[in-house]
Amino acid sequence: MNDQNAGMDVTTAIFQRRSVRHFLEAPVERKVIMEAIKAASWAPSGLNNQPWRFAIIWDTDLKEQLAKLTRYAAVLRSAPVLVVVFLDKESSYDSVKDVQAVGAAIQNLLLTLHSKGLGAVWIGEILKNQERLLAILDLPDRLQLMAVVAAGHPAHRSQSSHRRSLEELILLER
Numbered sequence: 001m002n003d004q005n006a007g008m009d010v011t012t013a014i015f016q017r018r019s020v021r022h023f024l025e026a027p028v029e030r031k032v033i034m035e036a037i038k039a040a041s042w043a044p045s046g047l048n049n050q051p052w053r054f055a056i057i058w059d060t061d062l063k064e065q066l067a068k069l070t071r072y073a074a075v076l077r078s079a080p081v082l083v084v085v086f087l088d089k090e091s092s093y094d095s096v097k098d099v100q101a102v103g104a105a106i107q108n109l110l111l112t113l114h115s116k117g118l119g120a121v122w123i124g125e126i127l128k129n130q131e132r133l134l135a136i137l138d139l140p141d142r143l144q145l146m147a148v149v150a151a152g153h154p155a156h157r158s159q160s161s162h163r164r165s166l167e168e169l170i171l172l173e174r
């Protein structure tokens, strides 16, 4: 954990966070990952149904098996830890609202990792291989794969990004 970032303001974290796809080999503290997952679990959800579920993957062999399911294999391989995020269909009450809630949870996870000095990227390309992922992890098919978040100490912070201007985004104000 980077203490300089302790208690980082939420808007600072939002604006500073960039997807990180290259990681150092330096180990990641389990307690930081648990804190980020706790922050994820404090996302809002419809009827407070908390439909998110997580699998934490440190094991090199398991990471390699998951890496083979995506063209972002190099990202998964180089990340010291993967957080696999699911929607538990048994906790679901409204498919759209449940997916929205899990998205909010993933954003909390990313922002918390950033605020603790870690880098991460939300990998969605792997969703096409949900069945194979569930088989590898020996998890039941009531779980719908939402994302794999690859996390670790960033190899660099030179990633840039851009956003549409507010003029393009705000359709109406009166």
Ligand SMILES: Cc1cc2nc3c(=O)[nH]c(=O)nc-3n(C[C@H](O)[C@H](O)[C@H](O)COP(=O)(O)O)c2cc1C
Pocket: 017, 018, 019, 020, 021, 072, 121, 122, 123, 124, 125, 126, 159, 160, 161
């Ligand atoms: C639903 C979703 C799926 C994504 N899937 C991938 C992915 O499969 N691979 C990847 O490298 N980045 C993926 N990303 C990260 C986006 O590419 C990234 O957030 C976007 O380019 C904006 O860059 P920034 O996160 O650095 O601001 C995904 C993001 C979201 C929200």
